[in-house]
Amino acid sequence: MKTKVRDLVASILKDEGVGHIFGHTGDSILAMWQSIRHTGITPIFNKTEFGAAFMADGYSRTADTMGVIFTTGGPGATNLATPLGTAYLDSIPLLAISGSAVSSHIGKNAFQEGSGRGRSIEQRLCLKAVCKRAMLAPSPEAVEAMLLDGIRAACSGRPGPVYLEIPSDFWDLEVDSEYQPNKLYKNTTLPEVSQKDSSQIINQLYVSSYPLLMIGEGVLDKNISNAIMNSIDRLGIPFCVSPLAKNLVNEFHDLRLGSGYESAAVHNYLEKCDYVLLLGVRLQPDFFDNHDLASITLAQVDSDPFEIGRSFPVNLSAVGSTSSFLRLIPRISHKRSIELLAYLTRLNNSIIEPKISDLPGVAPLEISQTVMELAPETTIIVCDTGYTKARIVHDYKTHLGQKILVSDRNGCMGYSIPAAIGAAIASDNLVVCFCGDGGFQMGLNELGVVMNYGLKIIFIIEDNGGCGSISDYNFATYDNRYVSNFKNPNFEMLAKSYGFNSSSARKVSEFKSQFAQALAHKGTSLIHAHLLSNYLK
Numbered sequence: 001m002k003t004k005v006r007d008l009v010a011s012i013l014k015d016e017g018v019g020h021i022f023g024h025t026g027d028s029i030l031a032m033w034q035s036i037r038h039t040g041i042t043p044i045f046n047k048t049e050f051g052a053a054f055m056a057d058g059y060s061r062t063a064d065t066m067g068v069i070f071t072t073g074g075p076g077a078t079n080l081a082t083p084l085g086t087a088y089l090d091s092i093p094l095l096a097i098s099g100s101a102v103s104s105h106i107g108k109n110a111f112q113e114g115s116g117r118g119r120s121i122e123q124r125l126c127l128k129a130v131c132k133r134a135m136l137a138p139s140p141e142a143v144e145a146m147l148l149d150g151i152r153a154a155c156s157g158r159p160g161p162v163y164l165e166i167p168s169d170f171w172d173l174e175v176d177s178e179y180q181p182n183k184l185y186k187n188t189t190l191p192e193v194s195q196k197d198s199s200q201i202i203n204q205l206y207v208s209s210y211p212l213l214m215i216g217e218g219v220l221d222k223n224i225s226n227a228i229m230n231s232i233d234r235l236g237i238p239f240c241v242s243p244l245a246k247n248l249v250n251e252f253h254d255l256r257l258g259s260g261y262e263s264a265a266v267h268n269y270l271e272k273c274d275y276v277l278l279l280g281v282r283l284q285p286d287f288f289d290n291h292d293l294a295s296i297t298l299a300q301v302d303s304d305p306f307e308i309g310r311s312f313p314v315n316l317s318a319v320g321s322t323s324s325f326l327r328l329i330p331r332i333s334h335k336r337s338i339e340l341l342a343y344l345t346r347l348n349n350s351i352i353e354p355k356i357s358d359l360p361g362v363a364p365l366e367i368s369q370t371v372m373e374l375a376p377e378t379t380i381i382v383c384d385t386g387y388t389k390a391r392i393v394h395d396y397k398t399h400l401g402q403k404i405l406v407s408d409r410n411g412c413m414g415y416s417i418p419a420a421i422g423a424a425i426a427s428d429n430l431v432v433c434f435c436g437d438g439g440f441q442m443g444l445n446e447l448g449v450v451m452n453y454g455l456k457i458i459f460i461i462e463d464n465g466g467c468g469s470i471s472d473y474n475f476a477t478y479d480n481r482y483v484s485n486f487k488n489p490n491f492e493m494l495a496k497s498y499g500f501n502s503s504s505a506r507k508v509s510e511f512k513s514q515f516a517q518a519l520a521h522k523g524t525s526l527i528h529a530h531l532l533s534n535y536l537k
Helices: 007-016 030-035 049-063 081-090 123-128 138-155 196-209 225-235 243-248 264-268 322-326 337-349 363-376 386-395 418-426 437-453 468-478 491-497 507-518
Strands: 002-004 018-023 042-045 067-071 094-100 133-136 161-167 175-176 211-215 240-241 256-259 275-279 297-302 317-318 380-383 430-436 456-464 500-503 525-529
Touching: 002 007, 002 030, 007 030, 007 138, 007 175, 007 211, 018 418, 030 094, 042 437, 049 094, 049 418, 081 094, 081 123, 081 161, 081 297, 081 437, 094 123, 094 138, 123 133, 123 161, 133 138, 133 211, 133 243, 138 161, 161 211, 196 275, 196 297, 196 322, 211 225, 211 264, 211 468, 225 243, 225 322, 240 243, 243 386, 256 264, 256 337, 363 386, 363 430, 363 456, 363 507, 363 525, 380 386, 380 418, 386 430, 386 468, 418 437, 430 437, 437 456, 437 491, 456 507, 491 500, 491 525, 500 507, 507 525
Parallel strands: 018 042, 018 067, 067 094, 094 161, 133 161, 211 240, 211 275, 240 256, 275 297, 297 317, 380 430, 430 456, 456 525, 500 525
Antiparallel strands: 002 175
């Protein structure tokens, strides 16, 4: 059957269950936007391609589906590099479709040409380094197969972003297509672990004295949270999670030891720990710097064979899905489960108190504790990087099924606002966005999307008058705070210009009251929290 290329692309995206497409417009992508008008797919018109891709990232993490971006060529495509790099490092499935110069103009100094011929940017290669695939359609007839191949690559195995570039003169050309919806072409089934390898890991676990279960973002199995928690209950051993794995567990469980790579409780326990089981964990290279690895047996289970022993040599390993491994664990508690539970119960019953100070301002820990206390258990938490991310990762406990969105490996400032918007579009659950005053100003140009689409988000700005973590590192290294502090605009007036409810807190009592009001408010709210003076540098 004859069909226009752009209509074929729209049909495939609709059949894949795409509900929203994020992006900006431009000459080479205009036709594609027209073809989704009657598909039922909702377009989200962004202020920047940078924001569009981070929004698609937040949407994907929240809805557990592929996020889609449309953009024009030239700067529209190259603006995708940082967000796609973030998705690549955190294994988030995204599909970015870009128009490009008319095929007959390639190599002739065409406007926004991205071919790499002559003095032009080869935009596909710019993005190849941060994508699982980066493809340029050589002909209208090739688009269908390349699109399906791209979707398969984005969603299969270890997920990640895919970039597809299509010359703008292809959109309205008709091609012969026998396309029929068929989800079978996309293999999302993870391989099973070897029973022999797994038995060795499990046997060693049961003979250890002080075991630790570490759960990471490499656990890619769908709907695995209950299986993980059941295994923890069955074994009765301490567990901790990486930043991206907080979504998989109940952190209010008595056996929870800590979260993140810098948890003091985790590192204290490692002093006596003799066995660590890594489930999909991608450890940072300095994680064991202050520990004697010779006294610890490391066992690793991961669906990606490249990750086995990548950061540290391991004693035991199994390649395959976490779910297939967990099924092999017998229904027998660890020999020291009662003793370990008592230790962790005492540890978890100790309350972390904010720093006591007579100085004006709010302690950061008071902010996150207030949200954890008052917000619904289903609240989606989104945070930027720096001190805010570190505190949320380590101290904000998640309920089973609750979502926390962070730019982990890339640590990208400006991530939180667009990602929070993407989360609010994907879910009816409340979204709370934590960001510093520096990160907020990197992403604030997307606030117009909140206004235009009538979303409800609670934005919390933690104002320390600069890029706090960088400022402190600067001071510790060079004894100055050069190029790390700045003056801020009036955030409350800015919020009001977008029609948001806005307030300013200089005491924890004020913040609690304002957050309660924000919960009751139907629209978006911004709370400008002035941090304690001893947090201001």
